[in-house]
Amino acid sequence: MVVYLVGAGPGDPELITLKAINALKKAEVVLYDKLANEEILEYAENAKLVYVGKQAGQHYKTQDEINKLLVKEAKDNNIVVRLKGGDPFVFGRGGEEMLALKKEGIKFELIPGVTSAIGAPTTIGLPVTHRGIATSLTLVTGHEDPTKKEKQVKWDFKADTIVILMGISNLAENIAEIMKYKDPSTPVCVIENGTMENQRIITGTLENITEKNIKPPALVVIGHVVDVFKEINQIDE
Ligand SMILES: C[S@@+](CC[C@H](N)C(=O)[O-])C[C@H]1O[C@@H](n2cnc3c(N)ncnc32)[C@H](O)[C@@H]1O
Structure with missing residues (x-):
């Protein structure tokens, strides 16, 4: 099992990296936030797509709930992508998710994105x-x-x-x-x-x-x- 923490870039779907596209293509599960452009999810052609972002008027997942879900999906699957707008480590809480994975001994790889x-x-x-x-x-x-x-x-x-x-x-x-x-x-x-x-x-x-x-x-x-x-x-x- 491996989790890719991936930056989706600022919005223009052509500003995603090649490395991010390759991770999405092989993903079994993608956990994603509200993205400026959901077109890039099309690269994840074989994946289960799980939205974990905010939704107007509905309960949305706390960071702790997202961390737990990420750990669970990582244990149940071989390749998980955690996709975030811009860069995951610029006001993206990617650091907290990385630490949660480390604590559980789950392997992760970091793929930066173009920050807005x-x-x-x-x-x-x-x-x-x-x-x-x-x-x-x-x-x-x-x-x-x-x-x-x-x-x-x-x-x-x-x-x-x-x-x-x-x-x-x-x-x-x-x-x-x-x-x-x-x-x-x-x-x-x-x-x-x-x-x-x-x-x-x-x-x-x-x-x-x-x-x-x-x-x-x-x-x-x-x-x-x-x-x-x-x-x-x-x-x-
Ligand atoms: C939670 S932060 C996430 C930032 C993201 N990790 C990044 O690196 O771009 C969300 C904020 O980023 C800024 N932002 C994200 N995408 C943007 C865009 N396409 N145009 C302008 N501001 C944007 C806005 O200020 C928004 O409130």
């Missing part, structure tokens, strides 16, 4: 680092576990570029915090449904971005790298 945090900006010509403009990058969640006793994210980041995932529902609150440490005129770019046909790009500044109509799934890029995107796309604001 980098792949979505790259696809539109928005570099997350750029010589002379940005030499550092912070990836941060905009939605910390509300059960934590104390918040880990303080928003006082020194990095030149900040990319926020899961950041739309708390955007106004988080941007207000960031403005305590960064100039309100700092450029911002929001990418909705990055790399997908229904992709939307919204630009602004820290000061005005929350006035714009933004819907998840989306990520937020903050920093002067956004000026490079604007130059390439001849956007004057």
Whole structure:
């Protein structure tokens, strides 16, 4: 038995890796989350497909339940794929699943994916680092576990570029915090449904971005790298 922990990429089905496709082709079971594009499940032509993501209005599996199911499927089958959007180790809880497998002595292999945090900006010509403009990058969640006793994210980041995932529902609150440490005129770019046909790009500044109509799934890029995107796309604001 082996479990492949696989990244599906940010949405565009052509951004999955060859290694991921090969794992899906030989899988007996695929446990998958909500994917931006389910077309890639077609590679798993011989597999039982098990959805373990969230479903509106229904009970969804806790991480502990998913870990247990993964271990059970691994014991009952030879080849299991655990498929996640983007990269499993970037806000994907892949690390917890890897540890659960290790604890049970189950063999696993890791197949990275193109994370939306980098792949979505790259696809539109928005570099997350750029010589002379940005030499550092912070990836941060905009939605910390509300059960934590104390918040880990303080928003006082020194990095030149900040990319926020899961950041739309708390955007106004988080941007207000960031403005305590960064100039309100700092450029911002929001990418909705990055790399997908229904992709939307919204630009602004820290000061005005929350006035714009933004819907998840989306990520937020903050920093002067956004000026490079604007130059390439001849956007004057
Ligand atoms: C739970 S995190 C999973 C991230 C994933 N593991 C990755 O590496 O891309 C989900 C968040 O990723 C971002 N995201 C994922 N796919 C996206 C896409 N195609 N366009 C924009 N943001 C996306 C959104 O901020 C969303 O709330």
